[in-house]
Amino acid sequence: MRSPKDFFAPLAVGAPQPPRQIPVRPSRMIHFFDPGNEKMAAKVPDLAKKTDVLLGNLEDAVRADRKEAARAGLVSIAKATDFGRTQLWTRVNSLDSPWVLDDLITLVTEIGDKLDVIMVPKVEGAQDIHYVDRLLAQLEARAGLTKPLLVHAILETASGVANVEEIAGASPRMQGISLGPADLAASRRMKTTRVGGGHPGYLVRTDPVGEDLTEGRTTYQQDLWHYTVARMVDACAMNGILPYYGPFGDIRDVVACEDQFRNAFLLGCVGAWSLHPVQIDIAKKVFSPAPEDVAWARRVIAEMGDGTGAVMIDGKMQDDASVKQCRVVVELADELAATDPELAAAYDAATKEIQS
Numbered sequence: 001m002r003s004p005k006d007f008f009a010p011l012a013v014g015a016p017q018p019p020r021q022i023p024v025r026p027s028r029m030i031h032f033f034d035p036g037n038e039k040m041a042a043k044v045p046d047l048a049k050k051t052d053v054l055l056g057n058l059e060d061a062v063r064a065d066r067k068e069a070a071r072a073g074l075v076s077i078a079k080a081t082d083f084g085r086t087q088l089w090t091r092v093n094s095l096d097s098p099w100v101l102d103d104l105i106t107l108v109t110e111i112g113d114k115l116d117v118i119m120v121p122k123v124e125g126a127q128d129i130h131y132v133d134r135l136l137a138q139l140e141a142r143a144g145l146t147k148p149l150l151v152h153a154i155l156e157t158a159s160g161v162a163n164v165e166e167i168a169g170a171s172p173r174m175q176g177i178s179l180g181p182a183d184l185a186a187s188r189r190m191k192t193t194r195v196g197g198g199h200p201g202y203l204v205r206t207d208p209v210g211e212d213l214t215e216g217r218t219t220y221q222q223d224l225w226h227y228t229v230a231r232m233v234d235a236c237a238m239n240g241i242l243p244y245y246g247p248f249g250d251i252r253d254v255v256a257c258e259d260q261f262r263n264a265f266l267l268g269c270v271g272a273w274s275l276h277p278v279q280i281d282i283a284k285k286v287f288s289p290a291p292e293d294v295a296w297a298r299r300v301i302a303e304m305g306d307g308t309g310a311v312m313i314d315g316k317m318q319d320d321a322s323v324k325q326c327r328v329v330v331e332l333a334d335e336l337a338a339t340d341p342e343l344a345a346a347y348d349a350a351t352k353e354i355q356s
Helices: 038-047 064-080 100-111 126-143 158-162 164-168 181-188 226-239 254-267 277-286 291-304 320-337 341-355
Strands: 029-033 053-057 087-091 117-120 150-155 174-179 203-205 219-221 242-245 271-274 310-313 316-319
Touching (some): 029 038, 029 277, 038 064, 100 126, 117 126, 126 150, 150 158, 150 164, 158 164, 158 181, 158 226, 164 174, 164 226, 174 226, 226 242, 226 254, 242 254, 254 277, 271 277, 291 316, 291 320
Parallel strands (some): 029 053, 029 271, 053 087, 117 150, 174 242
Antiparallel strands (some): 310 316
């Protein structure tokens, strides 16, 4: 364990200073693409206009015989594309794979100035982050980078969940953590073959009425991931980094996708993965506070004055805790509105309406 006074010291001679605060930029959707797929690569410039984050995927969904092509494709795309405000991330191969070392060496030294975040899969504990942290510092020094790359971990194993708090605080580079439900389900021996989302067999049932144990009993499907997401959110919040829901694999079921994303948003996640363009707009909608919620939050803050005491607004008691909750909504809305004129207009219109 490093001394606190050394925590923010560079881990290699010539490496940039580690960040003292994670930059908060819109990241409502992390949109995955295969950089070795020519059709997908051709769509990147247009996708950059619609997404907060584009992620060149080198790991799962890329066959073993195409790993090098995907890596080379990402280098070419990064060099040729102006991403504007959109962040460029990558998911490298797992730390126990034969490809990850070449992934990191190639990407950091060739396009480290274009990359924002490196996503590390199947993180088991702080030791995995420490390894990546030191290696990135060495490569940044070699490449002469002046901005440190950030690291994002995926919770995909039971060990990762058990160690999520130490993972979140393992390095100043830690940007955030995502839930990886499919691999996590396998690691836990969960009996689901779905990628994210719920399961009809995971339910509660109302008590029987009378002697008949079958009639009139309503069932309610439960959320398989509630515990893990809540624990991940707490670990991220206590370490000043950002939590994300991962993939929702049923591309056709846009209704359930929106529901799952909204559950994660309400619990504290700032975004989710999108695996298909149809999920981009879902994530943008869900992870942007609703205009009416922003208007209400602004009203509460205005009527609370200095934020102390208590007031009644439309028959509801509001106090200092209410103001803190409302500031979370307003601050997020302001951050998103700064780069989204359409959203800014919707927030202003809703605020004016509630004030009239």
